[in-house]
Amino acid sequence: MALMPVADALSAVLAGAEPLPEEMVALDAAYHRTLAHDLAALRTQPPQPMSAMDGYAVRAADAADLKARLRVIGEVAAGRPFERTVGAGEAVRIFTGGVIPNGADAVIIQEDTAVDGDHITITEAASVGRHIRPAGVDFRAGEVLLSGGSRLSDRALSLAAAMNYPELAVRRRPKVAVLATGDELVMPGSRPRPGQIVYSNGYALRALARAEGAETVDLGVAADTVEATTAGIRQAREAGADVLITTGGASVGDHDLVKRSLEAEGVEMTFWRIAMRPGKPMMHGRLGAMRVIGLPGNPVSSYVCAFLFLVPLIRALSGRKVIHHRRASALLGRDLAANDQREDYLRARLEAREDGTLIATPVTQQDSSLLANLAAARALLVRPPFAAAAVKGSECEILTLPE
Numbered sequence: 001m002a003l004m005p006v007a008d009a010l011s012a013v014l015a016g017a018e019p020l021p022e023e024m025v026a027l028d029a030a031y032h033r034t035l036a037h038d039l040a041a042l043r044t045q046p047p048q049p050m051s052a053m054d055g056y057a058v059r060a061a062d063a064a065d066l067k068a069r070l071r072v073i074g075e076v077a078a079g080r081p082f083e084r085t086v087g088a089g090e091a092v093r094i095f096t097g098g099v100i101p102n103g104a105d106a107v108i109i110q111e112d113t114a115v116d117g118d119h120i121t122i123t124e125a126a127s128v129g130r131h132i133r134p135a136g137v138d139f140r141a142g143e144v145l146l147s148g149g150s151r152l153s154d155r156a157l158s159l160a161a162a163m164n165y166p167e168l169a170v171r172r173r174p175k176v177a178v179l180a181t182g183d184e185l186v187m188p189g190s191r192p193r194p195g196q197i198v199y200s201n202g203y204a205l206r207a208l209a210r211a212e213g214a215e216t217v218d219l220g221v222a223a224d225t226v227e228a229t230t231a232g233i234r235q236a237r238e239a240g241a242d243v244l245i246t247t248g249g250a251s252v253g254d255h256d257l258v259k260r261s262l263e264a265e266g267v268e269m270t271f272w273r274i275a276m277r278p279g280k281p282m283m284h285g286r287l288g289a290m291r292v293i294g295l296p297g298n299p300v301s302s303y304v305c306a307f308l309f310l311v312p313l314i315r316a317l318s319g320r321k322v323i324h325h326r327r328a329s330a331l332l333g334r335d336l337a338a339n340d341q342r343e344d345y346l347r348a349r350l351e352a353r354e355d356g357t358l359i360a361t362p363v364t365q366q367d368s369s370l371l372a373n374l375a376a377a378r379a380l381l382v383r384p385p386f387a388a389a390a391v392k393g394s395e396c397e398i399l400t401l402p403e
Contacts, residue, residue, distance in 0.1 A: 003275035005385075006308070006343045012270045013284055013293065013309050019319030020172040020242070027161055030152050032213055033170035034318040039146040042164040045138040049100040051076070053131045056091040056113060056120060057104035063091075063126035072118050076101060091120055100132055107131035139163070149321035151213065174317040176209040176310070177241035178202045179219040179232040181249040181258055182297060187221075200371065201247045201295075201302045208306055209245075211402060212314040217241060224249070229261035233287070241290055242317055245310065246283075248297030258294050259283055267292055275385065277342045278368035279305040298368040304345050304380065307401070327382065327397045332390055333361025339387040347377035348398065360398050377401060 004012075022036035051057065062070060070091040076082045078097030086092055086103035094100070094107060105128050112124035139145055145163060146156055152168070160168060185199040186192050199221055206216040217239045222228040229249070236244040249258035259272060262285060269285040272294075278301035283294030293310060295302040308325070315323035330350070346362040353359065360381050363373045379398040383390075390396065 003273050003280065003342070004271045006274060006276050009271055009274045009276075009282070009284070010309060010312065013291075013313055014316055014323070015270075017291075017313055017316035020174060020317050022169045023172055024167050025170055026167050027157055027165070030160075030168045030170055031154065031157060033152055033168075033173070034213065034320050035146055035148050035150050035152055035156075036169040036171055036319065037148040038144045039148075039160060039163065039165065039168070040142050040144045041139050042141060044136045044140045045162055046133055046135060048081075048135050050133045051094045051096055051098045051100060051107050051131060052133050053107055053109045054095050055107050055109040055131065057082075057086060057094045057098075057101050058091045058106055058108055058126055059086060059088065059104060060106040060126045060128045060130070062089055063106065063108055063122045066122060066125060068122040070120055070122070072120060074101075105129065105132075147321070149319055151318075151320060171317075171319040173213055173215045174209075174242045174314050175217060175240055176206075176214045176243045176245060176314065177217040177219055177236035177239055178205050178209075178245045178247070179229075179236065180221040180247045181224060181229055181232075182221065183224045185221045185248075201297070201299050204299070204303050205245055205247070205295075205306050205310070208303070208402070209310065209314060212311055213318050214243075214314045224257060226257050226261050226264060229257055230265050233261060233265045233267075233292075237287065237290060243310070243313060244287070244290055244292045245306070246292070246294045247302050249294075262287070262292060262294065275342045276308075277344050278366075279308075279345075280342065282309070284309075296368070299371050300347070300368040300374050303374060307380070307399075308345070325399050327399055328358065330358035330360035330379070330381075330396055330398045332381075332392050332394050332396050333359045335392050336362065336383070336390045338389045339383045339385060341385050343385055344381075344383040344387075345399075346381040346383065347373050348379045348381040349376065350378040350398075350400070358398070360396055 073090050074082050075093040076098035077095050081099040082101040086101050092101050106126040108126050113120040186196050209216050219232050222232045246258050267285040267287045272283045281296050282305050285292045295305050312323045348360040348362045351359040379400050382397045
């Protein structure tokens, strides 16, 4: 079977991936959720002209000359407007956030006045609009300020609250179930016997999915039998998973039973084996509404494939406007040999020069079992199939990894 190009495999994974249904959640529960629709302000902010400083609200014409003397006729605090109109020769003590009284058109800060009982003397001339926040200077009712498909940041939540929304319509979180396979796997904290290794893939995969806004389900480790693997697949369906991720058992060995188990459960396979390194033995299929991605067992292959394929799928199901990773440019930190027919994703360290130029240096050992190199890497350096040899200092493309 010919190896599928990476771009074709990603298109297959994303085919038909529509945003999940929306739900209403309170503001505090909406952090990093995807907004379902454009959001228009329900109010004008600020609703009236307000003082930007502590000082005195005055008529600029009365305070245009130094030594002007004005009578203080009242006080305005935030939330307590002054009901009278400011007349000629008058001033109102005002605090930050206070509504500008009728008749006043400037604020003189308290440092620019001298107080004498119920009068003030101006020590710096006023000008119309000085230290006043006009009505609607932030936003106006009906103005669309947050776009549907955007992921809600902490700042966006503050804006939504100011727009007077107590809750928001967001997309349901995709549910991602992770099932590992392999008799050789033992859990962290165990004492492995000869031939056993400590299970690590699931921790990275679930964290990666949660960072993208997904809900995760840990299905544990299935033994290397068709019965145990199919039982895990059924658990994923019973849990209502939108995506099932399997790790291990995706190659061609006698004990690689995942493909056989998936097909036995009725999964319609769309591809198996990709023209990429690391991660050639990756599978994808559908079981009803549940999407299935079968990842290799080697931890680097597993993570790189999840980063390249699972992350965009989660974003698409979440209704995000931007679903694809954005590539950046860097300069090679060392020479590279010519590439073969597979698209290469090399773990690389990043260094920023003083001028902001990024230097990407691939680690020397790219074996797909080496987790220490993966943890130290800050980017994947992308090399297309049959890329010519490249010299240190030449331009390259990178995908930055999550911090």
